[in-house]
Amino acid sequence: MVLTTMHAIPRFRAFTVAAIFTLSLFYLLAADSYLGPSQSAVLLDKALELAPEERKSATTPTASNSAKQSSEPTLNPPRILLVSAMFPLVKSKHSKAEYAEWLSYFLNNITTDVYFYTTPDMEPTVRWVASANLNITVNTSYASPFDILPLRGLGETYNEMHEWDREKHRHVPELYAIWNAKPFFLDEAVRTLASQGQHYDYAFWNDAGSFRVEHRYSAWPSDRRIQEVWDEGSRKTGKKEEDLLFFPIFGLPSVRTKSWVEDDGPVDEEFSEGSFFGGRPHTIHWWRRIYYEYHNHYLSRGIFVGKDQTLINALFLLFPDRIFTVWMSDPDAQAHKGLVPHFDESYLGACGPVWYYYQFWLADRETRREMRLLWLDRSSWAAWGWWKSRQPCRLTQALGMREVLVKRFGKGWQPPARSVLIPAESSPS
Known part of the structure; x- marks a missing residue:
């Protein structure tokens, strides 16, 4: 009886997970067929709530960094x-x-x-x-x-x-x-x-x-x-x-x-x-x-x-x-959490080539949004319209x-000793 119960529990959990996934898929497919392009962009913005670093950058600025975070241009x-x-x-x-x-x-x-x-x-x-x-x-x-x-x-x-x-x-x-x-x-x-x-x-x-x-x-x-x-x-x-x-x-x-x-x-x-x-x-x-x-x-x-x-x-x-x-492929990054292995195109979603992630990372917020839409349209999942609202490229730390x-x-690591002498700062050569 115990063996039967222990085998039944995993089967029940598997059924539950499958049912939830199926219902979610049905909902997203229905939503995608109903929403127009502008509303799909709204879904993209909602999906960014999954990205901790992007969410953090959008929070209300403190007094010390308000000049950097404000929607108004900085003075200098x-x-x-x-x-x-x-x-x-x-x-x-x-x-x-x-x-x-x-x-x-x-x-x-x-x-x-x-x-x-x-x-x-x-x-x-x-x-x-x-x-x-x-x-x-x-x-x-x-x-x-x-x-x-x-x-x-x-x-x-x-x-x-x-x-x-x-x-x-x-x-x-x-x-x-x-x-x-x-x-x-x-x-x-x-x-x-x-x-x-x-x-x-x-x-x-x-x-x-x-x-x-x-x-x-x-x-x-x-x-x-x-x-x-x-x-x-x-x-x-x-x-x-x-x-x-x-x-x-x-x-x-x-x-x-x-x-x-x-x-x-x-x-x-x-x-x-x-x-x-x-x-x-x-x-x-x-x-x-x-x-x-x-x-x-x-x-x-x-x-x-x-x-x-x-x-x-x-x-x-x-x-x-x-x-x-x-480092885009940091498995310990907060921004990586919640992404599904094998289904996601990279550690941080649909981000284009891994080598050039720094381009996205150094862009302004609106440009990052435009690049996400561009990448999602090019994604290998692009034909699955429901996937677009779930896999935007995330901003990491x-x-x-x-x-x-x-x-x-490991924690005990220290930089190796240096013996090469570096000359003092010089005038232009």
Whole structure:
């Protein structure tokens, strides 16, 4: 009798769950067939109640942050600069047509000021693709990334380093140079414009090919959103906002990386994302200094430094308190709660490509709403109209890099000892 009862209870629970799910499905199907587009948008807004971070950002502002959260523009919104580059490669993973299309999604849609490095031959293409209303500066001073000061004279060394690359069939030395030129290009753009009287509060490196499909971003990243996330990053890290650098991450380092030390060199794992990063001018210059000191240190020891992500990973481990991040696939995030495995397109709903979640995360509230609608229409569940009101992309929290690493390695983890000397802040090179 006991065995019968114990088997009956699971069967009863399964029947109950199935019945509830069926009734819910019937209700949502009926609602979707009845509601028009505007009412479906209302359902989307209601569904956002499932997203804790989005709900929190919509709460009544306190006195201390009312200027940031108000629907009225701030009196002195921060000035933001995007820095990018495009140089021709003998061998590329993508076609010229693909790059031209991606470049148009960037320069023809985004309205934020842009500083763009390219060759004299490619300048007409860049200007033709850019919107007529875009405030863009095109710098053609460098025929190749090997012409910039940190990489000058390293062409032959990079050719030799190519033989050390486990992915040498996919990469060429010139690509290494483009990747490793990013910290210099970002810092030089900010300092060059400042010398001309054009001062920016925040600047970000943005890969020229990082907008790959139709989108709704324009005034991106949002100045108000930047203020919000830097304030959150400061609270999470205990650092001043001007001392923080933002990098998105794709995942966590492996557990074995817990024993990593400075002499081990770059960390060859899928951890950091180098497509977008930045912060205040002071910290951008700091990043340039540490990046090239460690680049040169490892290269002098015959260690591969051709892939910027692997060097960035190492610097995260060495300087975690200066970095904050967003990680879309965090299984412990409050925003992830309640989503159904296998049915949801990602950890946070229908959010487009995981790699570019930071674009959504740094957009203003209305643009996030527009992107949700766009993604839900493209969703693999789009034919199931009832699903649209349940799977909008959620907004997750910022994380300090030390917080991320302690999550992986345990509470006792501390950054490895550092021996490489970093030069003091210098004047523009």
